Amino acid sequence: MSNKGRHRAPRSRRGRRTRVVAAIAGAILSASAAFAATNWVVGLDAGSNGLAQSATISNLTITATASPSPSNTLYPGGSGDVVVTISNPNKFPVTITAVNLPTNTTYAAGYSDSALTTAVSGCNASTNASYVTWTGSTGVSGSSHTLGTPLVVAATGQPNNPLTVTFTNEAGMGTSSPLACAGIYFSMPSFTGIAASGGPGSPTSSPATDSWS
Amino acid sequence: MTPRTWRVLGALALIVCVGAGALAAPRTAEAATNWIVGRGGSKGGTGKAVVWSPPASVSAKCAGTITWNINISWSAVPHATSYTVTRHGSGSGTVGTVSAPTTSITDTQLSLIGIGSYYYTITATVGNWTSAASSNTGTVTLYTILFITYCSD
Numbered sequence: 349m350s351n352k353g354r355h356r357a358p359r360s361r362r363g364r365r366t367r368v369v370a371a372i373a374g375a376i377l378s379a380s381a382a383f384a385a386t387n388w389v390v391g392l393d394a395g396s397n398g399l400a401q402s403a404t405i406s407n408l409t410i411t412a413t414a415s416p417s418p419s420n421t422l423y424p425g426g427s428g429d430v431v432v433t434i435s436n437p438n439k440f441p442v443t444i445t446a447v448n449l450p451t452n453t454t455y456a457a458g459y460s461d462s463a464l465t466t467a468v469s470g471c472n473a474s475t476n477a478s479y480v481t482w483t484g485s486t487g488v489s490g491s492s493h494t495l496g497t498p499l500v501v502a503a504t505g506q507p508n509n510p511l512t513v514t515f516t517n518e519a520g521m522g523t524s525s526p527l528a529c530a531g532i533y534f535s536m537p538s539f540t541g542i543a544a545s546g547g548p549g550s551p552t553s554s555p556a557t558d559s560w561s
Numbered sequence: 562m563t564p565r566t567w568r569v570l571g572a573l574a575l576i577v578c579v580g581a582g583a584l585a586a587p588r589t590a591e592a593a594t595n596w597i598v599g600r601g602g603s604k605g606g607t608g609k610a611v612v613w614s615p616p617a618s619v620s621a622k623c624a625g626t627i628t629w630n631i632n633i634s635w636s637a638v639p640h641a642t643s644y645t646v647t648r649h650g651s652g653s654g655t656v657g658t659v660s661a662p663t664t665s666i667t668d669t670q671l672s673l674i675g676i677g678s679y680y681y682t683i684t685a686t687v688g689n690w691t692s693a694a695s696s697n698t699g700t701v702t703l704y705t706i707l708f709i710t711y712c713s714d
Contacts, residue, residue, distance in 0.1 A: 410605065410606075412605065412606050412607040413606075413607060414607060417609065418607065418608060418609045421608075421609045421610055421611040422608055422609065422610040422611065423610065423611045423613075423640040423687055423688070423690070424687050424688020424689060424690055425642075425687065425688050426640060428608050428609065428610070429608065429609075430605075430606035430607065430608045431606060431607045431608075432605065432606040432607075456608060458610075462607065462609075464607065480608060480610075482605075515606065519606075519608040521610065521688075522688075523687075523688035523689065524688065524689055525610075525688060525689060525690070526689055527613065527689060527690045527691065529610050530610055530611065530612060530613035530690055531610055531611065531612035531613065532609070532610055533607055533608070533609050533610075534607065534608035534609065534610070535605070535606075535607065536605040536606040536607070536608055537605050538605040539605055
C-alpha cells in the first residue's frame with residue numbers, strides 16, 4: 349500500500365502539470381483564433397457609405413473625372429479606359445488592393461459632355477441601355493477583383509491625394525449598344541466596395557494607370 | 562516546492578510571456594489593416610465611346626475603258642466589322658456588303674441596269690452601330706458607241 353501511494357503522487361502531479369500546460373496552450377490558441385476572426389470585413393452593401401473597422405477611419409471617395417481623357421475608347425464589342433479620382437480623408441495612407449463590382453447588368457449612363465452633366469436620353473442605364481459595364485463584372489453584385497498594382501493613396505493634405513487613376517480597358521460595351529452611345533461620355537456604375545488597408549506606404553504618383561484581374 | 566517545480570513554473574511563465582508577446586505584436590499591426598471601405602459619390606468613373614464616323618477617301622473608278630464594271634474603294638474605319646455600299650444615280654440600290662478588313666468592291670450589276678451616270682456611298686457597321694453615309698464618290702458614266710459600252714470617271 350505504501351509503495352502504491354508513493355508512486356501515485358508523482359503521476360498525479362504530472363497529470364496536473366499536463367492539464368495546466370494544455371490549458372495555457374488552449375487559451376493561446378483560442379485567443380489567436382478569435383483574433384484571426386476579427387478585423388476582416390468581407391462585404392459591403394451596394395450603395396452604402398461603407399464599413400470601417402474603426403471609428404477613426406473614414407471612407408475613401410471615388411468619383412468620375414474628365415481629365416485625363418480616356419485613351420482607349422469604347423465601341424460595340426470592345427473595351428475602353430475609365431478614369432477615376434480617389435480621395436483619402438484619413439491622416440494616413442491607404443492602400444487599395446481590390447475593387448468590388450456591381451453586376452454585369454448594371455449599365456453606365458451616357459452624357460454628351462465630359463463633365464457628365466447633360467444626359468443622352470438614347471443611351472442610359474435603363475430603358476435605352478448603353479450596355480456599358482465594368483470589365484469582369486458578373487451576375488453577382490460585389491465580385492472582387494484584385495488590382496494589378498496596389499494603389500496607395502496619400503494621407504489627407506499630402507501630394508498625390510486625390511489620386512487620379514486610369515483603369516485601362518476596364519469598361520466594356522456590348523454589341524447591342526445603340527448608336528446614340530457613339531462619341532459620348534459614360535458615368536460608370538459605382539463600385540460596391542473596395543478592399544483597402546491603412547498604414548505606411550509610398551503613395552502612388554498621380555496620374556496613375558492600373559487594371560484588375 | 563522543489564527546484565524542479567520552480568523550473569517548470571518558470572518555463573510555463575516564459576511560454577505565456579512569449580505567447581502574449583507574439584499575439585500582441587500582430588494585433589497592433591493588424592488593427593490598422595484589413596478593412597474595407599466604401600466609395601462616395603454616385604459616379605464610378607468616366608469612360609468614352611468612339612465617334613462613329615463614315616468611311617473617308619471614297620472613290621469610284623472604271624475597271625477599264627470598255628467595261629460595265631466599276632471599282633469602289635474607301636478608307637478603313639477602326640473597329641468596323643463590315644461596310645455596305647449603295648449605288649445612286651441612274652439606278653439605285655445596294656451594291657453589297659463586305660466584311661472588314663476589306664475596303665473595296667466591284668459593281669458588276671450595271672450591265673443589267675443600263676448605261677447612265679452613277680455614284681456611290683458607303684456606311685460602316687460595328688454591332689448595332691451603322692454610320693451615316695459617306696460623302697459621294699465621284700460620278701462614273703457609262704455610254705455606248707456603236708454597240709460598245711465605254712466607261713468614264
